[in-house]
Amino acid sequence: MSTHYKEGSRAVAGSLEQYCIKSLPEAAYYIPDFITRDDEERLLNKITSVPLPRWTHLSRRRLQTWPSALTNSNTLLDSPLPDWLRSPVVSRFTELGIFFDSPHRAPNHVLINEYQPGQGIMPHEDGAAYYPMVATVSIAAPIVLDIYEKRNDEERKAFTTGDFSGIHANDKPRYRILQEPRSLLITTGKLYTDYMHGIAETTSDSDLGPDTICNWDQVGDTTPFEHGSYERQTRISLTYRDVLRVSKLGNTMKFLNKR
Numbered sequence: 001m002s003t004h005y006k007e008g009s010r011a012v013a014g015s016l017e018q019y020c021i022k023s024l025p026e027a028a029y030y031i032p033d034f035i036t037r038d039d040e041e042r043l044l045n046k047i048t049s050v051p052l053p054r055w056t057h058l059s060r061r062r063l064q065t066w067p068s069a070l071t072n073s074n075t076l077l078d079s080p081l082p083d084w085l086r087s088p089v090v091s092r093f094t095e096l097g098i099f100f101d102s103p104h105r106a107p108n109h110v111l112i113n114e115y116q117p118g119q120g121i122m123p124h125e126d127g128a129a130y131y132p133m134v135a136t137v138s139i140a141a142p143i144v145l146d147i148y149e150k151r152n153d154e155e156r157k158a159f160t161t162g163d164f165s166g167i168h169a170n171d172k173p174r175y176r177i178l179q180e181p182r183s184l185l186i187t188t189g190k191l192y193t194d195y196m197h198g199i200a201e202t203t204s205d206s207d208l209g210p211d212t213i214c215n216w217d218q219v220g221d222t223t224p225f226e227h228g229s230y231e232r233q234t235r236i237s238l239t240y241r242d243v244l245r246v247s248k249l250g251n252t253m254k255f256l257n258k259r
């Protein structure tokens with residue numbers, strides 16, 4: 001069993017390695033055309049046809065949480081992801097060996113963020129509730145993800161407590177990753193734990209090119225960006241994670257409801 005596991009890990013590292021963004025600290029992987037246009041359309045249809053209360057409206061974006069939000073103690077009530085979020089995405093993760101080493105060997109939680117032009121997300125870190133790996137499928141439009149260094153304790157604290165008073169976080173990002181629709185971006189390791197990420201609130205992403213975008217040579221098609229910028233359109237991300245603490249209470253409640 002353990003031998004098989006080790007062999008698997010080596011194979012995984014081999015197949016993922018070709019997608020590694022080499023100019024970043026360890027580690028990020030970018031895979032253009034991870035899903036097909038049909039897959040993208042199916043996901044879009046599902047996401048946009050859920051009942052309105054499924055969306056949480058935030059000031060700068062809206063959000064769906066699957067299968068449910070975490071409890072106050074960062075625990076997930078055990079419940080499977082719906083089929084449309086599992087197939088084909090999670091089966092492709094399995095083929096690539098992503099989440100192979102995570103506690104549940106697969107993602108159990110998905111956040112779906114929708115950004116209109118001009119919307120974004122403040123630089124932040126994803127925190128300790130999750131195994132340190134995020135796999136992000138982008139759909140509908142491109143967007144640039146900014147990566148920031150965490151520089152001091154005060155800033156670290158602000159991002160943990162959410163109290164940004166006294167923090168001037170408008171420094172330039174250290175790295176920028178261009179995410180095309182249908183692509184997959186995986187961040188893990190030191191890049192996950194020691195850096196923050198965010199999306200600028202802008203109506204156009206500019207200054208795009210080989211010197212400013214760290215995955216430029218891995219972008220599937222640079223034609224839309226050849227003038228160095230593009231106008232934002234509505235972009236949706238699906239971020240897959242493995243929540244460390246899972247309570248069986250979720251299944252018990254479902255059982256009781258069925259009786």
Ligand SMILES: O=C(O)CCC(=O)C(=O)O
Binds near residue numbers: 113121198239
């Ligand atoms: O939409 C994205 O690509 C980033 C989302 C994000 O930062 C998060 O869910 O923590």
